[in-house]
Each structure stands twice: as structure tokens, then as C-alpha cells.
Amino acid sequence: MASTVPNVLTLGLAPQANIIPSLATAFTNTLPLLLLWYGLRDQNSDFRQSRNSQNYQKNVVEEYDFIIVGGGSAGSVLANRLSSKGGGGGGNFKILLLENGGNPNPIQSIPATYTPMLKVPQVLYDYYTVPQNNSCLALKEQRSYWPRGKGLGGTSNLNSMIYQRCNRHDYDKWAELSGSDDWKFDNILRNFKNVEDYHGVYYNEIWHSQDGQGLYVSTANNTHLLDEFLEAGKEIGYEHRDVNGDQEPSFGRLDFSIKNGRRFGTYPAFLKPVMTRPNLIIYRYSRVTKIHLTEKTKRAYGVTYIRHGVKRFVRAKREIIISAGAIDSAKLLQLSGIGPKEHLDSLGIKCLIDLPVGQNLQDHVTSIIGPFTIETPGKTMMLSRDASIRSVLDFISENKGIMTTPSGSNGIAYIHSSLSRQRGNVTSKSPDIQIVLAPSQIVPGKYSSRGEIRLASADPMAKPILDPKYFSHPDDIKILVDGLKFAVNLAETTKAFRKLGTRLINRPFPGCEKFKLRSDQYYECYARHMTLTEYHLCGTCSMGKGQEDPNAVVDSKLRVLHARGLRVVDASIFPEVPNGNTHAAVLMVADRASEYILDYWARVDNSIRRKRAHRS
Ligand SMILES: Cc1cc2nc3c(=O)[nH]c(=O)nc-3n(C[C@H](O)[C@H](O)[C@H](O)COP(=O)(O)OP(=O)(O)OC[C@H]3O[C@@H](n4cnc5c(N)ncnc54)[C@H](O)[C@@H]3O)c2cc1C
Numbered sequence: 001m002a003s004t005v006p007n008v009l010t011l012g013l014a015p016q017a018n019i020i021p022s023l024a025t026a027f028t029n030t031l032p033l034l035l036l037w038y039g040l041r042d043q044n045s046d047f048r049q050s051r052n053s054q055n056y057q058k059n060v061v062e063e064y065d066f067i068i069v070g071g072g073s074a075g076s077v078l079a080n081r082l083s084s085k086g087g088g089g090g091g092n093f094k095i096l097l098l099e100n101g102g103n104p105n106p107i108q109s110i111p112a113t114y115t116p117m118l119k120v121p122q123v124l125y126d127y128y129t130v131p132q133n134n135s136c137l138a139l140k141e142q143r144s145y146w147p148r149g150k151g152l153g154g155t156s157n158l159n160s161m162i163y164q165r166c167n168r169h170d171y172d173k174w175a176e177l178s179g180s181d182d183w184k185f186d187n188i189l190r191n192f193k194n195v196e197d198y199h200g201v202y203y204n205e206i207w208h209s210q211d212g213q214g215l216y217v218s219t220a221n222n223t224h225l226l227d228e229f230l231e232a233g234k235e236i237g238y239e240h241r242d243v244n245g246d247q248e249p250s251f252g253r254l255d256f257s258i259k260n261g262r263r264f265g266t267y268p269a270f271l272k273p274v275m276t277r278p279n280l281i282i283y284r285y286s287r288v289t290k291i292h293l294t295e296k297t298k299r300a301y302g303v304t305y306i307r308h309g310v311k312r313f314v315r316a317k318r319e320i321i322i323s324a325g326a327i328d329s330a331k332l333l334q335l336s337g338i339g340p341k342e343h344l345d346s347l348g349i350k351c352l353i354d355l356p357v358g359q360n361l362q363d364h365v366t367s368i369i370g371p372f373t374i375e376t377p378g379k380t381m382m383l384s385r386d387a388s389i390r391s392v393l394d395f396i397s398e399n400k401g402i403m404t405t406p407s408g409s410n411g412i413a414y415i416h417s418s419l420s421r422q423r424g425n426v427t428s429k430s431p432d433i434q435i436v437l438a439p440s441q442i443v444p445g446k447y448s449s450r451g452e453i454r455l456a457s458a459d460p461m462a463k464p465i466l467d468p469k470y471f472s473h474p475d476d477i478k479i480l481v482d483g484l485k486f487a488v489n490l491a492e493t494t495k496a497f498r499k500l501g502t503r504l505i506n507r508p509f510p511g512c513e514k515f516k517l518r519s520d521q522y523y524e525c526y527a528r529h530m531t532l533t534e535y536h537l538c539g540t541c542s543m544g545k546g547q548e549d550p551n552a553v554v555d556s557k558l559r560v561l562h563a564r565g566l567r568v569v570d571a572s573i574f575p576e577v578p579n580g581n582t583h584a585a586v587l588m589v590a591d592r593a594s595e596y597i598l599d600y601w602a603r604v605d606n607s608i609r610r611k612r613a614h615r616s
Pocket residue numbers: 069070071072073074075098099100101118146147148149150151152153154155156158159160161162163164286287288289323324325326328329332534535536537570571572581582583584586
């Protein structure tokens with residue numbers, strides 16, 4: 001197993017007729033060509049547009065109220081809110097959104113292309129970590145592959161669409177770490193509801209919003225093994241609940257950002273509906289290489305970017321907001337002289353503000369356990385095995401079938417590890433293990449290891465050095481082992497699954513042969529080999545209590561410390577990774593941030609108006 005892309009190991013491998021076994025392979029092989037063709041067309045049309053644009057003339061320095069760097073998950077929400085008529089700016093703010101990629105590729109809207117798209121360079125940044133110690137042992141060079149989405153919609157075009165809000169305790173902890181009650185769950189539930197348009201099976205108005213605006217959320221429509229999963233949970237004492245409401249240890253159905261069988265990322269949710277607003281200008285294929293700050297006052301006044309090979313400068317009257325994601329926001333700040341002084345000095349970059357940018361890097365690690373065999377045929381679903389011409393036709397004509405699922409996943413559980421129980425965290429902290437059915441994954445929620453991002457050189461085009469230091473905190477491996485045991489026990493000992501004859505295959509993982517199968521040592525060895533990222537990178541520009549907090553890069557309103565007119569708004573500001581998937585939290589953060597920004601500038605503008613009125 002040399003691949004870092006999760007293999008689809010379903011809970012069952014019952015024999016079934018494979019109508020056209022090579023369909024998935026043929027599709028995967030032609031994908032790069034299709035994407036290259038689409039990408040070149042898109043880029044070419046943008047190039048021509050850039051030549052004609054009135055705003056884009058040589059010798060003219062453009063100026064905007066706000067410049068947003070990165071049109072990904074967070075950037076899309078910000079562009080929508082800041083350019084809105086209903087917002088504090090009344091539609092009067094001029095916004096420039098600079099995005100390094102182009103439009104999302106239509107093939108990405110097919111959920112079943114999730115796995116093959118993870119290897120297509122046209123739509124992503126193909127980052128790798130440095131080799132890891134005592135983890136990732138089964139991966140090539142012990143490096144973890146960390147793709148990130150490129151283009152309008154960012155990583156929401158690439159992710160596996162699982163929609164999870166995570167636990168209230170996670171955000172209450174954010175409030176504690178940032179020193180601001182604004183981030184308590186009860187105070188941000190409104191923002192979670194603002195960004196979602198919920199059409200899942202758990203709709204109720206206390207926890208969800210269904211107003212036709214925001215990210216469309218629906219419940220997985222494939223039900224393979226779902227009844228058994230929920231039943232097994234009940235047997236061992238876990239209720240079936242909406243894990244996106246007031247999450248408790250429980251089992252539930254999985255919600256996805258999928259509408260009518262198609263991926264619904266932040267581009268259709270937040271950008272496409274507002275593209276025609278005259279005060280929102282979007283430059284695609286524009287890579288920002290530097291944020292400019294005045295030396296004395298540290299006011300951010302403009303950015304340099306490169307679009308179709310031409311280097312340009314643009315000014316910001318009010319603020320620059322960096323939403324380039326957990327890797328690139330940290331990288332851009334460091335390139336601009338904001339970061340650990342010693343590191344910047346070593347690369348010859350003048351340090352303007354000495355801050356722990358790039359530290360506190362967090363992720364969730366997962367380990368897919370399996371394969372399991374099942375004696376009852378027809379119970380499982382596996383894309384690479386079951387995709388057929390019929391499924392393609394079903395998808396095109398009726399938006400249904402196997403092509404509408406990214407991986408076949410449909411069930412989710414949150415539980416406490418035994419470590420969490422021993423520490424008495426069962427009622428006061430969020431569950432620290434997430435289990436996803438098919439492929440069965442274990443995600444330790446309260447990840448404790450901390451890694452870092454550093455520049456490899458002062459060249460803005462160079463990839464940064466990424467080191468998550470997986471398992472450097474001893475709790476993480478213990479929690480993962482606990483999760484693996486839980487998943488195997490669930491599948492092998494509950495009546496609900498025993499009825500189907502579910503068994504873990506009786507073959508040890510290469511490298512772990514010396515340990516007894518199902519022993520703690522075996523699971524530890526397995527997890528150290530099959531250490532897979534959940535792609536939940538965050539924390540590299542961490543929010544904290546302000547200038548006195550040695551771990552903080554931004555304050556509780558997401559303003560870069562010691563700077564003026566500069567914020568970071570994306571997954572990098574998370575002080576701690578919450579206990580589930582990160583996308584919903586990123587959108588919530590962006591919605592909250594736009595309230596801060598609009599409130600602040602409404603107050604400034606009102607005060608100027610009052611002063612003027614007073615004078616005249
Ligand atoms: C493979 C994968 C699967 C995932 N699955 C899930 C899931 O199922 N559920 C879930 O909740 N979360 C999932 N996640 C995580 C989730 O998608 C991310 O946390 C979230 O999208 C991050 O949003 P962001 O705004 O921080 O960054 P992004 O969405 O990555 O946005 C950053 C944007 O900035 C642009 N950019 C970067 N540098 C520059 C620059 N210098 N100049 C201009 N533009 C720039 C990029 O092109 C990109 O568009 C997954 C992530 C991955 C990679």
C-alpha cells in the first residue's frame with residue numbers, strides 16, 4: 001500500500017456481477033486530458049478578458065475598499081457578504097477577489113470523481129509533507145500527500161463533501177483560547193445557520209436553516225449497511241441522532257454538500273449568485289506573492305500579484321483579507337515579512353512582525369480499517385466495482401445512483417475513547433473519535449500533536465516545508481488504536497452485523513506480521529503504517545488572546561497582531577481543530593468575520609459622517 005489516497009475498503013466485499021469492470025479505470029485514465037483541455041480553454045478566455053478589462057490597464061494603480069486573497073471556501077463567503085447590499089456597506093464597498101485558479105471544472109461536480117480528482121494537478125496544489133517519524137510507514141517515503149483545491153470554490157471543489165458542524169465544546173474552547181465569548185457555540189449557531197441551506201432528514205428550525213441560500217446540504221441517499229450500522233450503535237448504547245444539531249456521543253446518517261446528485265461547493269453557493277454585482281471584481285489566475293505593509297505603522301496597503309505572467313500591484317483603502325487556506329495563508333504572511341524572525345532572517349526576508357505564523361499546524365489522522373468480508377450478498381457498495389454504463393445513465397437522466405456518492409459513505413458515529421473516559425471527559429468535552437461507515441474510517445477528534453509550516457526559500461513559487469509531526473503527542477496513537485478496536489468490535493460482535501457474517505480479513509498488514517491480529521500492539525503497528533490524513537489542516541495563523549498571547553497570530557476578530565488593515569479568515573485561524581470535518585466551521589468563521597468587518601467599517605463611516613455634520 002504505497003498510496004496516500006484512501007483506498008476504498010468497504011465493510012463488505014460480497015461477490016456481485018461487474019457489468020463493465022474497466023469503466024472506472026478508463027474514466028480515470030482519460031480524466032487528465034479532459035481537465036487539461038478544459039483548463040486551457042478557461043485560462044485562455046480569462047487571458048483575453050484580462051486584456052479587455054477596463055479596470056486592468058497598464059500604468060493605472062487600481063484601488064479597492066477590500067482585497068480578498070483566495071476565492072476558496074472562506075473567500076467565497078466573504079466576497080458574497082462584503083459586496084452585499086444588505087450588509088453594513090449597503091453594496092457600496094468595492095471588492096477585489098484575487099484567486100490563483102480558474103472556474104471549477106464541471107467534472108468535479110460529479111461526486112464519484114472525488115478520488116480520481118485528488119491526483120489531477122490542474123485543479124489542485126500537490127503538496128507533500130516531509131517524511132514522518134514513526135508514522136506513515138506504509139506510504140511512499142513516509143510522506144503524506146496533502147492536495148488542496150485551486151480555483152473559485154477552492155478546496156470545496158475537491159473535498160469529499162461531508163458536512164459536519166462538530167461539537168459545541170470545541171467552539172467553547174475557542175472562546176476560552178481567544179478570550180472572546182463571541183466564539184461560544186451558542187453565539188455562532190446563527191453563523192452556522194446563515195451559511196447552510198439544509199435539506200437533510202434531520203431538518204428542524206432550532207438547529208438548521210432552509211432558506212434557499214447558502215451551502216445546500218442533503219443526507220446521503222445510499223443506504224447500504226446503514227440500518228445495520230444504526231442498529232449496532234443502539235445495541236451498544238448509542239442513540240441515533242442528528243450529529244449536526246447539538247452533537248452528543250451517538251450514531252447518525254451522513255450529511256453532504258450535494259444538491260440533486262451534484263457537488264455543491266462554495267462557488268455555486270456563494271459566488272455564482274453574486275457574480276453580476278458591479279462592486280465585486282474577480283480576477284482569476286491571479287497569484288498573490290506579497291502583502292505590502294508600511295514599515296512604521298504596519299498598515300497593509302496593497303498586494304503584488306501575478307496574472308498571466310504580468311506582475312501587478314493593487315491598493316486597498318480599508319482592508320486586505322487573506323483567505324488562501326491553512327498552507328498558503330501562512331506562506332504568504334511569511335513571504336511578506338510576518339512570521340518567526342529567526343526563520344525569516346535565515347532566508348533573507350526582512351521581518352516586519354515577529355509572530356508564530358506556521359506553528360500550531362494541526363490535522364486529523366485516520367486509518368481505514370478493513371477489508372471486512374460479508375457473507376450476505378448485495379449489502380455493500382463499491383464504486384470501483386459497481387460503476388457501470390447503467391450508473392452513468394442513471395446519473396445523467398435522473399441524478400441518482402452510485403455516481404452521486406463520493407465514496408459510498410453514509411453513516412457516522414461520535415464516541416469517547418477510553419482515554420477520554422478515564423479523564424472524566426465524557427460530559428464536559430467533545431467525543432474524540434469519529435467513525436465513518438464505508439469506507440470505515442477512524443478520525444481522532446481531539447488531535448494533540450502540533451506541526452509547522454516553513455518557507456523553503458524566499459521564492460514565492462517554491463513549495464513550503466510541511467511537517468505535521470504525526471503522533472508526536474502520545475495521546476493521538478492511543479486514541480486511534482481505541483477507534484480501530486471499536487470499529488472492528490462493532491462489525492464483528494454486534495448482533496446487527498453478526499447476522500451478515502461480517503469479519504475482518506484474517507491477514508496481517510505487511511510490516512505488522514509479528515503482532516497478534518486484533519491485539520493493541522497490532523493495531524498500533526497498523527495505525528503507524530496506515531497513517532492517513534483527513535485533510536483537515538488548520539491552526540497555522542492561530543486566533544488567540546491578543547498581543548500578550550505567545551501562540552496567537554490573529555486576535556479574536558481575526559486581525560493580524562501588530563498590523564493594521566490586515567486579517568486572516570480561513571481554516572488557518574482555528575486555534576484547535578474541532579472534533580469532525582472542517583468545512584462547515586470554515587464557512588461559519590467567514591460569515592462571522594464578515595460581520596466583524598462590516599460592523600467595524602459601519603462604525604468608522606458613521607463617526608466620520610457625524611464629525612462632518614457637526615462641522616458644517
Ligand atoms: C481531499 C480533501 C477532502 C476533504 N474532505 C472534507 C469533507 O468531506 N468535509 C469537510 O468538512 N472538510 C473536508 N476537507 C477540508 C475542507 O474542505 C477545508 O477545511 C476547507 O475547504 C478549507 O477552506 P479554506 O477557505 O481555508 O481554504 P481553500 O478552500 O483551500 O481556499 C484557499 C484558496 O486560496 C487560493 N490561493 C492560495 N494561495 C493563493 C495566492 N497566493 N494567491 C491567490 N489565491 C491563492 C487557492 O487557490 C484556493 O482557492 C477536505 C479537504 C481535502 C483537501
